[in-house]
Amino acid sequence: MNYKKILFALLLPLGSVAQKQPADYVNPLIGSAPSTTESAKKHSEAGSEMKGQIVPAIGVPQGMTSWTPQTRATELKCIPPFYYNDTKIQGFRGTHWMNGSCVQDYGSVTIMPMSGKLNVNTTDRGSDFDRKTETVKPSYYQVTLKKGNIKAEMTALSRAGFLQFNFSQNQENYIVVEPNSDEGEGFVEIHPEKNEIVGYNPVHRIYQGVGKPAGFSGYFVIQFDQTFTDFGVWKNNEINNKVTKAQGNGQKQTVGAYAQFGNKLVKVRIGTSFTSLEGARKNLEGEINHWDFSKTRQASNNAWNKALGKIEVKGSDYDKTLFYSALYHAKLTPRVFSDIDGTYTGFADDDNIYQAKGFDYYEDYNLWDTYRAVHPLHTLLEPKITADMMQSLVKKAEQGTWLPIFPCWNNYTAAMIGDHATAAIGDAYIKGIKGFDIKTAYQFMRKNAFEVNTDQKSYEEGKGRRALASYLQYNYIPLEDSVWQAFHKREQVSRTLEYAYDDFVLAQVAKKLGEKADYEALMKRSKNYQNVIDPQTGYARGRYANGTWIKTFDPFAQRSSFITEGSPAQYTFYVPQDVEGLIKHIGGEKCFIEKLDTLFDQGYYWHGNEPNNQIVYLYPFANQAWKTQEKVRQIIREEYDISAGGMSGNEDGGQMSAWLVFSMMGYYPVCPGTPNYIIGSPTFEETTLNLPNGKTFKIIAKGNSAKTPYIQSATLNGKPFTQNFLTHQQIMAGGILDLKMSSHKSL
Template sequence: MLRYSFLIFLFFHFGALAQDDVLKYVNPLTGTANSTTKSAIKHGEGTEALANVIPAVGVPFGMTQWTPQTRLTEKKCIAPYYYKDPKISGLRATHWLSGSCTQDYGSFTVMPISGQLKTSAVDYASSYAHEDEVASPDYYKVLLRDYLITAEVTGLERSAMLKFTAGKTDDFYLLMTPNSDKDKGFIKIDRKKGEVSGYNPAYRIYQGLGQPAGFSGYFVIQFDRPFSKSGTFSGNQQYGLDSLINQKDLGAYLKFEMEKGEILRARVGTSFTSIANARKNLATEITGWNFDEVRKRSAAAWNKALNQIQVKTDLEKQKNIFYTAFYHSLQHPRLFTDVDGTYPKFAHQYENAVLKGTEYYDDFSMWDIYRAQLPLLEILQPQKIGAFVNSMVLKGEQGGWLPIFPCWNSYTNAMIGDHGTAFIASAYTKGIRGFDTQKAYQLMRKNAFEIPDKETYRDGKGRRALDSYLKYDYIPLEDSVPDAFHKREQVSRTLEYAFNDYALAIVARDMGKTEDMNLLLKRSSNYKNVFQKEIGSVNGRYADGSWATDFKADVKLPFITEGTPRQYMFYVPHDVSGLASTMGGKKTFEKALDSLFIKGEYWHGNEPGHQIPFLYNFTDSPWKTQREVRKILSEEYDDGIGGLSGNDDAGQMSAWYLFAAMGFYPVNPVANEYLLSTPLFQSININLQNGKTFTVQASADPLEMPYITSVKLNGKSYRKNYLSHQDIMNGGTLEIKLGKTPNEKWGAKDNNQPSGISNKAKK
């Protein structure tokens, strides 16, 4: 019996060791400086020239992340950390939307200093050097050179532990500051408990700009040794008070007696509902003072998530880029529930609800992530996708309308389109559940058919310019789309609503709602109403049907979102064949694609073009997809600090890389089809949560043999140039034979090409 137990121990022990430690390939500093990629240099400008990611420490999809702070503000488009900034002013508990141009919220910062007490960040910020930094998903370490203090942090879902080592014997202070740009917030020192607590109220941007978001970032900080002196401050003004509220640059300081080499540990709990729940979250997740044990738990969570995809290559650089992209793809949406299921109700003012059996999430950068980041999780973590969709449905129920772009637990109506609908439809057609499908449908339908009253509309609810869209079957230039962060952009909105209508039509068909389906399918062709055949491009159109005359294909025009007409005219993911026909046929369509790439007008640094390289799969030259995708993988991603092509936008830019490197991409996520290209690696194993493994196996080194010559799926010849979602989820092996030159016959026949319509929708 003892021998048998020992064998069981060996099995589980070495089974656990068999999981690769892939954290060593992740560089969280990639993307923390201006992009140095080819298309970013040509097309990027302003904030779009930045990836705007941070070296975030925590666990996948965690409530709170930790980052070194080089910028004090929570203002829009300013991340907490930039690689080239010369000073650090603390370790920040952040809710920054990774890779975005939004805002931080509910954050607070902890900063150790020594010597004279200073309470203004301008005075106490410390110099540092990158050679003194260690950055990993589970851990960050830096030497604060002005104080000879080594600061370290590791984090879990709702809690973290900080560790400070004194490099000299001197007065040692810890400063804690809620980071409110509005001179709000609260902090309290409890001398008996040896604890500091507080909160930082969150505020809306975009629609509802400046209004309270209806919740705060709450925190509790505990220490492993007593402090000898304490107080509060507002900027340079110091007080002997134990609490302070709604003052400019407020904070608290604690003095500790520290000799050289001694260590101070702090453990922190966070919540979006109350200080009490922040304390409860901490007590549940971290019970002791073992920093290394907490770090091991964080590392284990990351390794478990990252090992769902295992790649084989002799080039370490490729693994560095791949797993760094994977890390960026697993940060959002953000957990909002406490350990007891409490969370702040969506679009309410300081009202909480309780959710049992699942979790509530927020921070959906929906215009970006419905394309690839969420579809990646639909493969890897379908159960979590069910919780994401359920969270969207709860938001719709609590706020009255399905949100377009829900962040900081509020309506924002940032960006364009209605891609909450696209996301829910994508999950639904894949058979993912965990949410009320009837409620989801009614909320999606309300967005597609109902026009809110003025007050509701101004609050960010409902589709922008829906009245014009329903009246004209496109949005005319006369409608400037007021009460929107993105005004005008009428052509882009028309194109995206056409896709959203298609997505809802597919759900309507599967649910037997025939009347809705027919109307929505008709509306899904509205993209044709902004395509001017005489110039072979989308163009602005007036209410009387006439066209804009100031058309320039390669200039950013006001009726296009963050791009040019040439870049945006390929956004018809649900009906690529119909678009090709509208343009004059497959050959004309292929020439238009050729022109985009030949002229250097493909811009990878923004999302509207992410599907374009894969569209050659709808032509007689699928090999051109293989050529262009390989070029983008090479030119637009690197393992240096400038190695992301533009705003990472909650992981979308990074998720594109993962799909492309694996050799398939969801041009139309609702159709459940993935268009093929050459994988970057010779072997890729996707370990699915259903216990199965899907393997992509290349016959040779893809860097030397870049073109597909033939394909087998589970040992049988496979002529199609796309995979179905079920092909992947069933597990098995995709064998790809590669060659140095294109096989122009493979995948070029009509019946081998993707349909653009889900299998269920064909009934």
Template sequence: MLLTDLKKITSKYKKGLQFLFFLATAALYTDVVYAQQQNLIPYVQPFSGTSASTTLASQHIEDKTERLANTIPAVAPPFSMTQWTPQTQLTEKKCLAPYYYNNKKFYGFRATHWISGSCTQDYGSFTIMPISGQLKTNAAQYAENYVHENEVSTPSYYKLKLPRHQLLTEITASLRSGIMRITALKTDSVYILVTPNSDQNKGFIQVNTEKGEISGYNPVHRIYQGWGEPAGFSGYFFIRFKKAFTSAGVYSEGHIFKQQNISNKKDIGAFAGFKLQKGEQLIVYSGTSFTSIDAAKANLESEIKNEDFDAVLARTNQIWEKSLLQISITDTNEKGKKIFYTALYHAMQHPRLYNDVDGKYPQFDGKYQNKTINKGNYYDDFSMWDIYRAQLPLMELLKPNLANSFVNSMVLKGQQGGWLPIFPCWNSYTAAMIGDHATAFIASAYNKGIRNYDINEAYRLMRQNAFQMPDSADYLNGKGRRGINSYLKYGYIPQEDSIPNAFHKREQVSRTLEYAYDDYALASIAKDLGKEADYRQLLKRSLNYQNIFDSNVGMVRGRFSNGSWYKPFYPDHREPYITEGTPRQYTFYVPHDMPGLIKLMGGSKNLENELDSLFDKKEYWHGNEPGHQIPFLYNYTPSPWKTQMQVSRILAEEYGEGAGGLSGNDDAGQMSAWYVFAALGFYPVDPVSGNYQLTSPLFKKTTISFSNGKKLTIIAIKKSKKSIYISKISLNGRPFTKNQIRHQSLVQGGKLIFYLQDQPATL
């Protein structure tokens, strides 16, 4: 076992070193068996996270930007190429989501590639806006004042009444395409405006009056690394209507032009005009692609073609019901179920499908070159620093075949770009965050038996990141580990190395800690592949966290190349050598070697005391990822009941109903995945190990259906409503006395029973 070997290496090498009901869709279900299944879509609250947080825990946060979860009410099947959202923001600028709940203007339906819950930027998007009366092409003139009472939103459907334009709009979607139904509430002229959303005044749009089509593209630009440079692909779209035009044209900055196309000007767009009678409906079909307009058309023809709106909606409903029903809850806690299924919805947005129906996708970092995947699908938008912790492990648990495609996509990126990417978004290299967690993710999947890819090629790419420094051009492009030379030379990254060529500069201690974890992750694969020398060297390097632990203060601390410590030391302040946190918070990031950390801290009781201090000082910050494992670390102390206490508190205080239901940035579903795991009663503190730390389940009965056909039923038997503390556990009728459970034990199915009481107890 890796832990045993780690202990040996430690001994040998220690160097001090928010709810809206779903309307009128039940009649769409024709399958009798399916109709008998539990309807879970009404529990999902797509507006959750679209306004400033109103959760109890968020109210002490002074910086309001830290209270924005930045999610959107996305309409699409899970892990789609394109999500559809009502648009209340015109820009594709960084940290501005397409939709905010408190905005008052509606600008149309955006086919978006916003990374849910992020502070990045939208890209390659376009917007469809229906208006009536006189033709207007200036956004300030055609924008609709809207109220939430006119909205209905589910994962598969959005409806909005436009009072000024007297139009009822509805939208649903497939993986790569959308269908909109517009009902005229009065007899009038109706115009459809289509806008590529380029902040760089780039893009192209054309109208084909004879065929009744509009098509175009919005070029994608990079962010973080190579900021503003072309990303090597565009967001393409193809639109057709189930009714002939009466007029059409293109425009820019509110001016209408007679030509059939326009490109590379400010605020370009195209319009199609219709005459609709009261009650008449206009159907708009839209296809999207990342490779070409023809591919966008082919995607539409394959997925929707000329289907009826209700038929597409019924199919997407079924897809979501099936996905949500993988976890079935039996409980009277309706609020908890709303939060849970909303979290599961948010955890199933990304990574993003990138290939067309024929397998074609833009080559990674590829300068407008395309590749074809012959088996499975290709994905991108891996907010890796966030999602390797729980969101990707949740997919490893629920959808291993999908997780396999994720790994294979990472390998393909490495092969095409020459280096395994650190934080691949916009199908490009970035040095946006720290760590090398593609390695941690691949190891996590591999160690759980998810292995339908070329592991030797994956290992080659991971090893290259761990041992080599790219040349200057590749390094500037975002390839390789930041600060790898310093890390290899000193066993930590000293303060002298400011990490200049990265979005996050400095942060040397956090980088050291996370590289140590990634080395441990790679060591686990090296051992399995029989690469003994690599294994021992990597395992030794996994102890590098010891090199930046100052025993005099009992925490991690900035260190210079000569061994001296950074002064002054402020344990609870944001320090330049720590990523988005404090030294106290980051000290607990040694998920792979808790016994070693405990020894440095002076024993498990001291670990407990330090954890107590963190929570007593209110220094635990759930709104960001580096501390997500911390509440579960009490399982390594004499008082595991404190994990149960703190996790129960966080579930109650950090998550809620309504638009303010998330207390921090959701980060591509990581915050939401944390809730899912914690509510189930287990969490992957160290995803690579395949172990989950146990806590008390939130619901009376939960059943997880695995892809292997087996089911795990988790039961919480409570003495009262206040019971949150575990008195005993049984697994398949036998006593279970551990604080953790193996992945393979879960997916084998059976019955896991937690007996809960009002007062703490020791397992």
């Protein structure tokens, strides 16, 4: 992306008293504190969902490296670099944290200013700060560190960051640089003649191959705008003055570098890369080749306004903050992984350096979560970015020989269940996204669906569908198959349901490509959900290989071994590809509605976990759309607010936020892989999509308020509209959906 062009895209200067821009409404701190929503309090079993797993990510949409204040030094699993309730800042980190997830940061580097005595210990150097001195925006962070009274500011583009520190005291002023290698393998080198510190932080895997090298590092080139008055390095907090190089020995040895300055204002610009120091330098020169902090800040701000401004809404400032903050959070991952010249490191065990020609190479796909709404949102608003993301998945498959299930830190994982790269690629293709190699993609999608990986070592590394042999043999995964070669073991019923959905999406791709035999076979397999939903009880239920159902069974139990992160009752509704068939299978519309009502009315619905996300949009399939309209409004108010604790579940790469974006607009993609969006109840009186084809699609909700959630009537482009869904084609064609809202239910 050319951020030099974006700099001139919007003309309003920072600080203008003119009308607010979308980025002005964003609060990046939402979700960074333990959840305080009423719904989250009801679900105290949620674990990490209660902690707050979001960091304020400063940079640009889908940026390679974001910048955040650091309150935790580690790169350990499930520990983000920032917690809102922490009281000390240890530095400012160039981070690759997957926002809202329980994964790991990797390849990161931290920069910390200090005055007086040099202190390189990560914890001891931490400084108190006052929230009142903070400014937190997508393009800019500013805080005053009480220790030394230092004003710190940062902004960033995709591959390069810009920090500046204003030292107020006339004493020794230092900046320390630390690669955050938990394994103690970090490297730093000082080039005092260049006013420069360079280094790298080797990346290691979690999940499959835990602890093994990931095959690449996070590289950084840090340049300062003035000469050093002193410098040195440290190992395990032991300072070595005038020494220019330090290398960790791999035994959890901390290393870092420092530089001393005479001037009070020090500017720092940092290039980052996953290929090499040379790549980091090229990225810096290509994105920030000047010392004008405000210019970079403006470019970052413009990039956000351009991205967020593709949706315009009319409503209260509170709701705009909720909406644009969610849209911001949905645009952080997957991240750009290739350098500015297109180079990137090969996927998984492929150590080659590749050139991405005509596309950006992306990484860090929370696919079990993000196929649901994040990727459909990109598909709707950003077709080029979507095409690049899908082409990146194709390249991973070509280099690794299997389509990855949940690719993170440029490696295979078997972190979650399902085969949802198929869902993301299939949805993009069905909705008309061009610019990626669908024929090659189909070959690998088909391989995942039809071929059992018999190579034990590569299977353990995460290649191929988990338990596919059982699925093909029984048309469900029986309880006897414990699925040991996965991070999530067992969970047989959930796996069956998700594979049946993935098979349906692949069938749609096969049909469009003219693969008739595959289409017919996959459509038959898409009915496999019937084999794990007991028609007698009407609930998803564990089943043995001989066909008998598990005897000890509670449909509302949150810890059933055959269910993933939820209850059997919740997973019963994971049949997005055939809701009408599900209704018949469990006894008809009356039973279906009763089961839905039980979830919501008796508190069994848990919005904070993704398999629940589509459930509220299922009422229209049984002719009770008004309940969707009513309950969507309720969920928005109970599950989200604009405080730091204003999210009730793990964000998981933007999924919880993408749900909110779609729901506040008034519709949701219940079944990615089909072109349909189920209509809910819009929050705003007016929502305008500025579509990538130059057209606009507007939803006008006449008489809309908190007391009027129900749609009484609708017209589309002036003609009566009675469908419970919009199609992708209808939206992309542009037009106006006029809704008449009411406080009375429309039966």
